[in-house]
Amino acid sequence: MSRLLMDRWSVKPPSWALGVAVLLLVVPVGWVEAEQSPAAVDAAPGGNVEDGKRSLTTYTCSSCHGYSGHGGVDVGAPRIATTSMSLADFTQYVRQASGSSMPRFRAEILPDTVLADIYAFLKSIPPPPDSRSIPLLNDL
Amino acid sequence: MMDVIKPLGFEYMSINPHSSSRGLQESIINYSGNRDPELITCLHEEAAVAMAHGYFKIEGKPMAALIYGSVGLQHASMAVYSAFCDRVPIYLMMGNELENPNSRSVQDPAAMVRDFTKWDDAPVSLDQFANSAVRAYAIAMTPPTMPVVLSVDERLQENRIPRGTRLRVPKLTLNAPAQGDATAVAEVARLLVNAEFPVLAVERAARTEAGLSYIVELAELLQAGVVDTIQRMNFPSRHPLSQDSGVFGSADVVLALEHPRLSRSSLMQDATLLSISSHDLFTRSNYWDFGSYQEADVAIAADAEATLPLLIEEVKRRVTGDRQRVFEARRATLEDRFQRALERNRRLAASGWNGSPISTARVAAELWAQIKNKDWSLVSRSDGMNEWAWKLWDFQKYHHHIGQSGSVGVGYSNPASVGAALANRKHGRLSINLQNDGDLMFLPGTLWTAAHHKIPMLTVMHNNRAYNREVMWVARTAAERERDVTRSDIGNSIDNPNIDYAKLAESMGWYAEGPIENPADLGPAIRRALAVVERGEPALLDTITQPI
Numbered sequence: 001m002s003r004l005l006m007d008r009w010s011v012k013p014p015s016w017a018l019g020v021a022v023l024l025l026v027v028p029v030g031w032v033e034a035e036q037s038p039a040a041v042d043a044a045p046g047g048n049v050e051d052g053k054r055s056l057t058t059y060t061c062s063s064c065h066g067y068s069g070h071g072g073v074d075v076g077a078p079r080i081a082t083t084s085m086s087l088a089d090f091t092q093y094v095r096q097a098s099g100s101s102m103p104r105f106r107a108e109i110l111p112d113t114v115l116a117d118i119y120a121f122l123k124s125i126p127p128p129p130d131s132r133s134i135p136l137l138n139d140l
Numbered sequence: 141m142m143d144v145i146k147p148l149g150f151e152y153m154s155i156n157p158h159s160s161s162r163g164l165q166e167s168i169i170n171y172s173g174n175r176d177p178e179l180i181t182c183l184h185e186e187a188a189v190a191m192a193h194g195y196f197k198i199e200g201k202p203m204a205a206l207i208y209g210s211v212g213l214q215h216a217s218m219a220v221y222s223a224f225c226d227r228v229p230i231y232l233m234m235g236n237e238l239e240n241p242n243s244r245s246v247q248d249p250a251a252m253v254r255d256f257t258k259w260d261d262a263p264v265s266l267d268q269f270a271n272s273a274v275r276a277y278a279i280a281m282t283p284p285t286m287p288v289v290l291s292v293d294e295r296l297q298e299n300r301i302p303r304g305t306r307l308r309v310p311k312l313t314l315n316a317p318a319q320g321d322a323t324a325v326a327e328v329a330r331l332l333v334n335a336e337f338p339v340l341a342v343e344r345a346a347r348t349e350a351g352l353s354y355i356v357e358l359a360e361l362l363q364a365g366v367v368d369t370i371q372r373m374n375f376p377s378r379h380p381l382s383q384d385s386g387v388f389g390s391a392d393v394v395l396a397l398e399h400p401r402l403s404r405s406s407l408m409q410d411a412t413l414l415s416i417s418s419h420d421l422f423t424r425s426n427y428w429d430f431g432s433y434q435e436a437d438v439a440i441a442a443d444a445e446a447t448l449p450l451l452i453e454e455v456k457r458r459v460t461g462d463r464q465r466v467f468e469a470r471r472a473t474l475e476d477r478f479q480r481a482l483e484r485n486r487r488l489a490a491s492g493w494n495g496s497p498i499s500t501a502r503v504a505a506e507l508w509a510q511i512k513n514k515d516w517s518l519v520s521r522s523d524g525m526n527e528w529a530w531k532l533w534d535f536q537k538y539h540h541h542i543g544q545s546g547s548v549g550v551g552y553s554n555p556a557s558v559g560a561a562l563a564n565r566k567h568g569r570l571s572i573n574l575q576n577d578g579d580l581m582f583l584p585g586t587l588w589t590a591a592h593h594k595i596p597m598l599t600v601m602h603n604n605r606a607y608n609r610e611v612m613w614v615a616r617t618a619a620e621r622e623r624d625v626t627r628s629d630i631g632n633s634i635d636n637p638n639i640d641y642a643k644l645a646e647s648m649g650w651y652a653e654g655p656i657e658n659p660a661d662l663g664p665a666i667r668r669a670l671a672v673v674e675r676g677e678p679a680l681l682d683t684i685t686q687p688i
Binding site: 058059062063064066067068070071072073074075077079081102103104105106108109110128129130131134136137138139140 | 485486487488489490491492493494495497499505506508509523526527528531532533534606608611612615616618619620622623624625626686687688
């Protein structure tokens with residue numbers, strides 16, 4: 001988290017929040033990126049897209065990264081949708097988070113199978129539209 | 141009493157009615173004709189004070205609030221604390237009944253808020269009331285501005301004035317704010333002009349539109365970056381010298397303006413830290429709002445806005461042609477940095493653009509498209525909704541933004557936005573409130589106040605159905621302890637049932653639409669709501685948003 005963001009909070013913000021994965025158990029599964037294709041694209045071997053979509057909320061990232069992994073600037077959470085990381089790198093990212101950015105999610109609380117599902121879901125999300133193609137963002 | 145209060149120039153007095161102020165209330169209504177001040181009916185004392193907070197941040201002068209001295213002040217206390225932290229003057233009057241042992245009166249009502257107010261009194265005569273009422277106003281408005289409290293006993297309000305009593309109303313003279321010591325200001329100017337990479341760090345530096353202009357002038361004179369915590373509308377958001385805090389990493393000299401919490405540890409180790417702040421001129425100790433001791437190399441205890449004209453002149457006297465060339469090169473570096481940040485924000489805003497729930501960037505962009513050619517004013521905090529409004533909108537004028545809350549107490553934003561919108565009304569400005577769902581539910585009765593008093597404003601919900609920051613904290617803690625993170629919503633989610641904010645607002649006289657989940661529906665909904673607001677009524681859009 002940038003110092004500026006820290007300064008804007010009169011109480012200490014969650015400095016760990018870079019990419020913290022958190023859940024909202026009751027979020028409807030249908031809330032996803034509209035661009036998403038129903039068919040998994042380059043999904044993780046063995047990962048289940050629908051389960052991953054659900055687990056993103058249940059286990060992991062939605063509070064900081066959004067329901068479709070689009071990222072949260074305010075808390076410094078990067079976009080994780082359409083990740084270019086390999087499953088191994090993604091797993092390492094989650095398991096060995098620095099602690100200053102996000103807590104480590106060990107296999108005991110976030111099993112490998114669940115992580116593979118989440119990875120499959122994130123891989124299935126198409127890239128965001130080019131900002132230059134969005135009139136509202138070009139006529140600010 | 142009204143002969144004393146009226147010349148102080150209050151436009152409005154918020155009130156939650158109570159028996160111990162009936163004498164004063166009746167005088168406002170009938171003796172003063174309910175004008176200057178006009179009573180604004182509030183359904184909770186905290187709302188009455190928070191409205192006055194928001195009003196000041198647009199109008200630059202206090203709004204009075206009239207509440208009951210015991211239970212009323214207990215309700216109002218968090219809002220008083222927010223105003224204290226935000227250095228906002230509130231003129232708080234409280235009814236009390238010291239001669240009635242059966243009443244819920246209190247011996248020293250102001251004691252409860254004395255840790256976060258600037259001055260209080262409980263006058264026992266009309267003559268003392270007159271002195272204290274005028275003094276309270278002057279003290280509240282002297283930087284550092286803060287809330288003041290007057291306890292007004294029922295006897296003073298209702299007892300007949302004995303025939304032949306001679307009373308007079310003291311003339312109000314506002315204090316000129318403290319200006320920095322000339323020698324110290326000259327030293328600050330010398331250090332800034334000779335710096336290789338000076339940066340201005342601003343927090344509550346601009347009290348008025350003039351303060352904003354001074355900061356722009358100083359920054360442009362020096363071609364110095366400006367890092368703004370946006371507690372006030374200090375600096376234009378699209379000015380190329382507007383920078384994020386990463387610029388501190390290059391700064392050899394940092395001037396903190398009304399920014400006493402800027403820590404030396406956030407700067408380069410050998411950076412020179414200068415400070416102009418009114419903080420130490422008056423503060424309290426029990427409730428901490430001051431952070432670590434600043435360890436400035438030059439510290440000037442003075443009002444920054446009042447000191448800036450002198451500092452600007454001192455800087456002008458010292459700028460040479462050689463330094464000017466250095467300044468211009470610095471400007472190019474900062475402009476490039478600013479443009480890259482703007483482009484990065486555009487790119488990030490596109491992520492999740494078509495998603496449902498709606499991304500907070502999409503909400504901000506859809507709003508901006510429809511308000512940017514109007515005389516708009518953001519009457520809520522800008523640090524909600526992922527700060528997208530600040531990142532995407534072009535904030536230039538002082539009334540474009542009221543800054544943040546001071547205390548970060550939940551429940552401030554909704555009533556403060558209504559108070560700010562009340563101040564904007566006579567100027568014909570379009571008031572926009574980006575409203576967190578959890579905050580709205582503290583004082584939902586404020587919606588009725590806005591409708592009843594015909595205060596036009598557009599409220600757009602950041603409805604993520606949770607206290608989302610708290611979800612983050614609990615999940616963080618669970619992960620660190622290697623426990624179940626899947627239960628972190630317990631105590632934090634606001635669902636099951638989902639709150640229907642549109643129905644809530646409609647029930648209190650607002651135009652409302654929602655829940656809106658499809659981003660494609662948002663633009664047309666904003667258009668319809670703005671048409672209502674421009675007719676002079678409040679409107680609310682319940683947008684279901686991403687968590688952050």
